Amino acid sequence: MKIMDILVRDAVILDVASTTKNGVLEEMARALASAVPSIEPDRLVEVLVEREALQSTGIGEGVAIPHGKLPGLDGLVAGFARCRDGLDFDSIDGQPTELFFLLVVPEHAGGRQHLKALARISRFCRNAEFRKKLSEAVDLEGILSAIADEDGKF
Amino acid sequence: MSEENIVERSFTVRAELGLHARPAGQFVSLASRFTSEVMVGRGEEWVSGCSILSILSLAAEHGSTLKIKAEGDDAERAVSELGSLLEAAPGDV
Numbered sequence: 316m317k318i319m320d321i322l323v324r325d326a327v328i329l330d331v332a333s334t335t336k337n338g339v340l341e342e343m344a345r346a347l348a349s350a351v352p353s354i355e356p357d358r359l360v361e362v363l364v365e366r367e368a369l370q371s372t373g374i375g376e377g378v379a380i381p382h383g384k385l386p387g388l389d390g391l392v393a394g395f396a397r398c399r400d401g402l403d404f405d406s407i408d409g410q411p412t413e414l415f416f417l418l419v420v421p422e423h424a425g426g427r428q429h430l431k432a433l434a435r436i437s438r439f440c441r442n443a444e445f446r447k448k449l450s451e452a453v454d455l456e457g458i459l460s461a462i463a464d465e466d467g468k469f
Numbered sequence: 470m471s472e473e474n475i476v477e478r479s480f481t482v483r484a485e486l487g488l489h490a491r492p493a494g495q496f497v498s499l500a501s502r503f504t505s506e507v508m509v510g511r512g513e514e515w516v517s518g519c520s521i522l523s524i525l526s527l528a529a530e531h532g533s534t535l536k537i538k539a540e541g542d543d544a545e546r547a548v549s550e551l552g553s554l555l556e557a558a559p560g561d562v
Contacts, residue, residue: 370491374521380490407494407521427530433489434528441522461527 316431317466318354318393318439319343319439319459325350326417329455336404339396340364340381343417351389359419373406378440380433382418391428392419396459397449414440414449439465473506476545477538480552484543487530488555499554505541507551518551 325346333339340363348356362383366372373379394417401411416436420429439445439462448461484492500507500518507518510526511534513542516523518537535555539547 330482372478372490374490374494374525376522376523382490410495426489430489430528430530433525435526437522441520441526464516 316435318432318435319463319466321355321391321393321432322348322459323350323392323394324459324463326392327455327458328394328396329452331396331398331415334398334402336367338363338404338418339398339402339404339415340367343381343394343396343415346396347392347419351388351392353389354385354419356393359383359385363417364398367405371405371407373404373412374437375406375408375410375418375448375467376440376446377401377410377413378416378446379404379412379414380404381420381434382420382429382433384420384422384424386422388419388421390421391424391432395462397452397458399450414446416440418447438469474542474544475538475540476548476551477536478548479534479536480531480536480555482516482529482531483556485531487533488524488527488535490521490525492554493524496524496554497521497553499551500547503539503541503547505539505544505547507547508538508540510536510538523554 348354372381390409396415401413404412452458509518511527514533
């Protein structure tokens with residue numbers, strides 16, 4: 316699975332306007348929902364907020380992978396957002412979160428696809444060079460090419 | 470006192486959806502409670518047991534085998550408690 320195959324271009328946000336956790340979730344959910352008609356934005360926000368309540372998806376190194384399941388989706392879809400100054404996402408390591416990968420999985424899909432996408436994004440994000448490229452990208456093209464480069468490696 | 474103490478054992482991931490974000494988080498928070506250094510291995514690859522990003526990158530699905538290695542004074546306890554966590558099918562999404 317390539318991240319570029321599931322990443323919805325219109326759901327890539329270079330710099331979020333929000334400065335709060337729920338604000339970012341909402342901004343990302345709305346961007347994804349406008350690009351993917353089968354996603355009902357309010358429902359997605361609700362699902363993401365519920366998931367965060369179980370445990371933050373801010374998993375350290377300034378990275379968060381908010382995710383959730385929705386009915387009526389044909390396949391897994393992803394979005395991306397950046398918050399340059401970082402914000403409080405209740406991350407596991409207590410550090411501000413700067414890079415957000417949103418993953419939405421069809422409700423009836425097995426866990427395997429979800430696990431593979433999580434694994435691939437995590438593998439990318441372990442690489443400090445990759446995180447730096449995303450942090451320093453000046454435009455959407457910069458974000459997309461950083462992800463495409465990493466996708467090409469394995 | 471500081472004798473070399475390394476423990477390594479294999480465990481099966483029982484969580485129905487595999488070691489996804491939440492169980493990986495539980496694993497890391499438990500692993501960080503030990504003074505021993507904890508590593509997790511899948512196949513040839515070894516990663517830090519204290520990094521969710523690293524553990525998630527292993528894509529350990531239900532039924533897969535993970536090795537846990539701990540090095541330090543509480544290595545035995547670390548491996549046995551972390552192993553039980555893997556085999557106890559921690560919470561799914």
